[in-house]
Each structure stands twice: as structure tokens, then as C-alpha cells.
Amino acid sequence: MSNPPLRLSPTECTCFRVRGAARRVTQIYSRHLAPTGLKISQFSLLGFVSAEGPVSIGRxxxxxxxxxxxxxxxLNPLLKSGLVERSVSDDKRRHELAATLAGRAMFKRALPLWAAAEQEVRTAMGAKLTSDLHGALERSMEKLATL
Amino acid sequence: MSNPPLRLSPTECTCFRVRGAARRVTQIYSRHLAPTGLKISQFSLLGFVSAEGPVSIGRxxxxxxxxxxxxxxxLNPLLKSGLVERSVSDDKRRHELAATLAGRAMFKRALPLWAAAEQEVRTAMGAKLTSDLHGALERSMEKLATL
DNA sequence: AGCACGAACGTGTATATGCACTCAAAATCT
DNA sequence: AGATTTTGAGTGCATATACACGTTCGTGCT
Incomplete structure (x- = not known):
């Protein structure tokens, strides 16, 4: 399997492309989530903490x-705004994180806004491209996991 | 074209996936570029400035x-390390940027390291997946450009 | 018990990212 | 020419990202 010679145009850079896509997609979701005051990363984080109950940083x-x-x-913004609480577990090294009542309420409020963003993106891309993109990303991450 | 109902698992979030991919890919390229002291963003930036000659921020x-x-x-790190120079053009609002001699030399030195990273990623993914991923990203960015 | 090792976590430092706001200069209008 | 608008760019602020390093605590070995 001989590869064609790598052309050096920066647009051929996988890293450049993926990072650019991340910037673009982030902007779209941010716009939708703005009314909640949550950034997209905070939304994800809050979602996992809500779903996983008390969970450690490592996990x-x-x-x-x-x-x-x-x-x-x-986590700092979420702790400061009281959406997530931190406690020490039996293993005193481990810090357990859990969503507060306010945190779960906030997540519930944000969920439809996230869904609207996701819907907007998927509608713009169409079902086929959405599926292609997700598939390619998932398989790529598998292949790159061990590098 | 009715869409299936959106499942709310965060892994179904396009934003989450693209951002995760960006983080992963960034790490791989960073490792390769580390000996140069350049971050991957700086490498891209330096590349464009080198290629485009005197160029404004806006462009x-x-x-x-x-x-x-x-x-x-x-640009600050690149200016500080003398790889890029800033000058004012005829239009005094516009700041022109150009790679210095050291900048062009540095880019030349970094290029094979970038190529090694790109090669490592493409080899891990294989030709088909590489092509699928790039294609999906390119088409997605087109569709999302106007949102 | 005491020691050595590894696990879980925080901090220092540096870069990346973009929105709101501000400033200066060019272009356009009256 | 003078006033208004538009354009190009920097700053303040807040968050996101991760490597190197240090700290504390559990675990297992002797």
C-alpha cells in the first residue's frame, strides 16, 4: 500500500482541518447555549456529572x-455557580463530584437548547453526511487511540 | 425527510465528537513538533505567513x-521569538505580517516533522478512512459555513 | 511497624479561543 | 471641507487545553 506523496498545502493537514471544524461547530452550539450562560464544554461536563452521579475527576x-x-x-465555573458540588470520598485522595439540584435543573433547561443546536447542524448537513461524519470520526478515534 | 428522534447521549453530540477528535489529533501533532518549540497552531500560522508573503491579520x-x-x-509568540515581523502598510490601519529569515528557516525545519505526524495519522487510519474523514469534514464545513 | 511505590489530584506556566468593547484611519456622503 | 459610516485592528475578560512538577494518601512488601 504505497501512499501518494504528501502535498504540503496546509489544507491537507488533518490536524488543521479537524481543529477548524471544532472551532466552527463550537460557535454554533455556543450561540444556542448562550441564554443559559453555559459553555458547550460545561454543558457536556454537567451532563456527565449529572448522569454518572458522584464521580471522580479521573473517571x-x-x-x-x-x-x-x-x-x-x-469545573471551577460550575463549582462557583453552585451547579456541581465536590466532596471527599473514603479514599481521601479522590474527590467526588455530583450535580446539585440547581445543576440538574440547569441541565434540564439547557437540554432543549442543545437539541436545537444539534438539530440545526444535522439539518444543514443532511442525514447522509451526518452519518458519514460521525462514522469517520468514530473510526478515526479508534485508530488513533493508541498512538 | 423525517429525522429520527435525537437520542440525548452526549456521544451523539456532534460538537462533543469533533472537539474530542481535535484534542486527540492535536496531541499527536504536538508530540512530533515539540523539538521545534512550535505549537501546531503556530506552525500553521507560520506556514501561511511564509507562503502569503506580507499579509494582514484580516486576511x-x-x-x-x-x-x-x-x-x-x-502571533505574539512568533513575534517575540523573531519568526514573524509586523509592519504598517500604506493603509495605516492595516498591519502587514511577514516571516523573517529565521521564520522561514524554522518552518523548513518543522516541515518534515509535520509530515511525519501527518504520515503517522494517515497510516494509522488507512487510505480509505483518511479520505472519508477529510471528505466528510470538507463537505460539513461547506454546509455549516453559512449558519 | 516502617518503607517504597503508585495512584489521585492540584498548581504553575503557556498557549488557544472568541465575544464585547474601544480606537484610529480610510471611505463616503452632504 | 466637514460629518458620518465603514473598516482594520487591539484589549479586557473568561474559558479551554495540557505538560511538568509537587503533594497527599493508599497499598503492598519486608
């Missing part, structure tokens, strides 16, 4: 495929 | 599909 790091130290900081 | 913003104010800040 969240696995679930979200995000660096542990990034999560520590991303 | 770079279009080329890179990145917010103008983000570029202003992303």
Missing part, C-alpha cells in the same frame, strides 16, 4: 477524553 | 478560519 477524564488537569479547571 | 483570519482577535494573540 470524568476517561469519559470525556480530556486531560485530568483540564477538567480540574473546567 | 489571515479568512485563510485560517480563525477569529481575528485570536490571531492577534497567537
Amino acid at each position: 470524568l477524564s476517561d469519559l470525556l477524553a480530556t486531560d485530568r488537569t483540564t477538567l480540574t479547571r473546567n | 489571515l483570519s479568512d485563510l485560517l478560519a480563525t477569529d481575528r482577535t485570536t490571531l492577534t494573540r497567537n
Whole structure:
């Protein structure tokens, strides 16, 4: 399987393209979520914390495929606004995180706004392209997981 | 064309997936570029500035599909390390940017490292998936461009 | 019990990202 | 020419991202 020579135009850079797509998509979701005051990352984080009950940073790091130290900081806004609570578990190294009542209420409120964003994106792309994109992303992440 | 009801699992979130992919891919390229001291964004930026000769922030913003104010800040490391120079054009509002000699040399040095990263990613994904991913991303960006 | 190792987490530092706001200069209108 | 609008760019603020390093605590070994 010989590969064609890599052309060096930056648009051929997989990293450049994926990052650009992330920027674009982020903007769209942000616009929809703006009324809640939640950023898209906070929405995801709050969703996982709500769903997973008391959960540690380390586990969240696995679930979200995000660096542990990034999560520590991303949690700050949620802690400050009282949407998430932090407690120490039996293992005193571990910090358990749980959504507060306000947190769960906020997530419920944000959910339809997220759905609207998702719908807008999927409608714009169409069913086929949506499926293609998600499929390609999922398979790519599998292949790149061990690098 | 009725869409199936959106399941609300966060993994069904296009934004979540694209952002996750961007994080993963970024890590891989970063590892390769580390010896140069360049971040992947700086590499892209330096590449465009080198290729486009004297170029304004606004034009770079279009080329890179990145917010103008983000570029202003992303340029700082490159200016500080003397890889890029800033000058004022005839239109005194416009700031022209150009790669210095050191900048062009640095880009040349980084290019094979970028190519190695790109090659590693493409090899891991295989030709078909690479093509699928790029195609899906390109078409998606077209569809989402006007939202 | 005491020690060595690994696990879980936070901090320092640096970059990336973009919205709202402001400033200065060019272009256009009257 | 003078006033208004438009354009190009920087700053303040807040968040997102992750590597290197340090700290604390559990675990297992002797």
C-alpha cells in the first residue's frame, strides 16, 4: 500500500482541518447555549456529572477524553455557580463530584437548547453526511487511540 | 425527510465528537513538533505567513478560519521569538505580517516533522478512512459555513 | 511497624479561543 | 471641507487545553 506523496498545502493537514471544524461547530452550539450562560464544554461536563452521579475527576477524564488537569479547571465555573458540588470520598485522595439540584435543573433547561443546536447542524448537513461524519470520526478515534 | 428522534447521549453530540477528535489529533501533532518549540497552531500560522508573503491579520483570519482577535494573540509568540515581523502598510490601519529569515528557516525545519505526524495519522487510519474523514469534514464545513 | 511505590489530584506556566468593547484611519456622503 | 459610516485592528475578560512538577494518601512488601 504505497501512499501518494504528501502535498504540503496546509489544507491537507488533518490536524488543521479537524481543529477548524471544532472551532466552527463550537460557535454554533455556543450561540444556542448562550441564554443559559453555559459553555458547550460545561454543558457536556454537567451532563456527565449529572448522569454518572458522584464521580471522580479521573473517571470524568476517561469519559470525556480530556486531560485530568483540564477538567480540574473546567469545573471551577460550575463549582462557583453552585451547579456541581465536590466532596471527599473514603479514599481521601479522590474527590467526588455530583450535580446539585440547581445543576440538574440547569441541565434540564439547557437540554432543549442543545437539541436545537444539534438539530440545526444535522439539518444543514443532511442525514447522509451526518452519518458519514460521525462514522469517520468514530473510526478515526479508534485508530488513533493508541498512538 | 423525517429525522429520527435525537437520542440525548452526549456521544451523539456532534460538537462533543469533533472537539474530542481535535484534542486527540492535536496531541499527536504536538508530540512530533515539540523539538521545534512550535505549537501546531503556530506552525500553521507560520506556514501561511511564509507562503502569503506580507499579509494582514484580516486576511489571515479568512485563510485560517480563525477569529481575528485570536490571531492577534497567537502571533505574539512568533513575534517575540523573531519568526514573524509586523509592519504598517500604506493603509495605516492595516498591519502587514511577514516571516523573517529565521521564520522561514524554522518552518523548513518543522516541515518534515509535520509530515511525519501527518504520515503517522494517515497510516494509522488507512487510505480509505483518511479520505472519508477529510471528505466528510470538507463537505460539513461547506454546509455549516453559512449558519 | 516502617518503607517504597503508585495512584489521585492540584498548581504553575503557556498557549488557544472568541465575544464585547474601544480606537484610529480610510471611505463616503452632504 | 466637514460629518458620518465603514473598516482594520487591539484589549479586557473568561474559558479551554495540557505538560511538568509537587503533594497527599493508599497499598503492598519486608
